[in-house]
Amino acid sequence: MGWFSAPEYWLGRLVLERGAAAVYLIAFVAAARQFRALIGEHGILPVPRYLARQSFWRTPSLFHLRYSDRLFAGVSWLGAALSAAVVAGAADLVPLWAAMLMWLTLWVFYLSIVNVGQTWYGFGWESLLLETGFLAIFLGNDHTAPPVLVLWLARWLLFRVEFGAGLIKMRGDPCWRNLTCLFYHHETQPMPGPFSWFFHHLPKPLHRIEVAAITLRSSSCRSGCSPHSRWRAWPRRSSSSPSCGWWHRVTSPG
Numbered sequence: 001m002g003w004f005s006a007p008e009y010w011l012g013r014l015v016l017e018r019g020a021a022a023v024y025l026i027a028f029v030a031a032a033r034q035f036r037a038l039i040g041e042h043g044i045l046p047v048p049r050y051l052a053r054q055s056f057w058r059t060p061s062l063f064h065l066r067y068s069d070r071l072f073a074g075v076s077w078l079g080a081a082l083s084a085a086v087v088a089g090a091a092d093l094v095p096l097w098a099a100m101l102m103w104l105t106l107w108v109f110y111l112s113i114v115n116v117g118q119t120w121y122g123f124g125w126e127s128l129l130l131e132t133g134f135l136a137i138f139l140g141n142d143h144t145a146p147p148v149l150v151l152w153l154a155r156w157l158l159f160r161v162e163f164g165a166g167l168i169k170m171r172g173d174p175c176w177r178n179l180t181c182l183f184y185h186h187e188t189q190p191m192p193g194p195f196s197w198f199f200h201h202l203p204k205p206l207h208r209i210e211v212a213a214i215t216l217r218s219s220s221c222r223s224g225c226s227p228h229s230r231w232r233a234w235p236r237r238s239s240s241s242p243s244c245g246w247w248h249r250v251t252s253p254g
Contacts, residue, residue, distance in 0.1 A: 022087050036069055059115040059116065079105075169214075
């Protein structure tokens with residue numbers, strides 16, 4: 001089964017898993033701190049009212065079994081604690097099945113939140129985090145080599161995100177084709193930052209260069225999708241790859 005594993009990509013797996021866990025941590029903490037006003041029992045879009053109109057098969061969620069603000073807070077904070085443990089490396093200290101269970105728990109918890117979040121959780125990055133988190137379930141830990149198939153699925157996900165972002169820009173508002181989107185973006189963005197006023201008043205030719213750079217970057221897929229990705233690193237000895245040897249440098253063509 002050597003064709004199925006890629007022990008030389010242990011660093012890529014480490015970065016991907018720890019990064020996904022860090023994003024999970026931020027997402028769970030945000031849910032715990034904001035949900036009462038947004039989707040709580042007395043929020044703007046209460047979860048109980050929403051669940052009364054939905055079936056489990058349409059919106060899979062643990063909260064179909066029972067909902068209360070206390071339970072939602074418990075799921076959010078438990079998800080945050082589990083995410084923090086994964087970021088700290090806990091998934092590499094337990095057996096493979098336990099690590100997969102940790103990732104599966106994170107995915108189920110966040111899927112349960114997203115599927116009752118309604119308008120507040122209708123953005124693309126929620127589904128992106130869930131898809132990435134689902135792939136992380138099968139990436140394994142230090143007890144096994146990263147599966148090649150899962151690595152390619154992660155690359156395919158990255159390609160879809162980058163290429164799709166570029167296509168949406170080119171097919172959407174003509175300001176992307178005219179390179180004028182940043183003429184008014186900084187003064188109309190929903191959540192302006194402390195430097196938005198200064199960025200808005202930058203010279204317009206610089207704004208055009210910025211728009212061109214953003215579009216080109218979004219519609220291209222460079223090192224992250226290459227078969228000889230830079231995520232390779234010094235391979236470590238793995239229980240699933242005894243022939244890997246000690247600390248041999250992996251070289252790739254080009």
